[in-house]
Amino acid sequence: MVTGYFDPTDKDADFKHTWQKLLDYGSTNNFDEIHYLQALSAILKREAYETFSDFRSTHRSLDDIIEYFAKVYTKKLSLLAD
Numbered sequence: 316m317v318t319g320y321f322d323p324t325d326k327d328a329d330f331k332h333t334w335q336k337l338l339d340y341g342s343t344n345n346f347d348e349i350h351y352l353q354a355l356s357a358i359l360k361r362e363a364y365e366t367f368s369d370f371r372s373t374h375r376s377l378d379d380i381i382e383y384f385a386k387v388y389t390k391k392l393s394l395l396a397d
Contacts, residue, residue: 322360323388330388333358334381348377355380363388 318336322328337354340346346354352371359367363384370380 318354318358320358320360321363321388323363324361328388329390330363330384331390334384351377352380 317340318333321330321333323330337351337358341351341354344350355367356364356371366383366387367380370383
């Protein structure tokens, strides 16, 4: 697996890192939206997978899903840390 799993219970997990790897791999392999959704289904764990499944069952778009995950599962940097 290119990205590894994304497990939000892992204190070092940052969805930004996972998404960037998936985006790079997908652009190299001409992914369509359905391919990104299939890949996310395979790499998300625990609550992230449950949220993803809920979003898919209500037909939320990939953009909506990524926007939500970016808000919830990316590390927030302070000006000092950045």
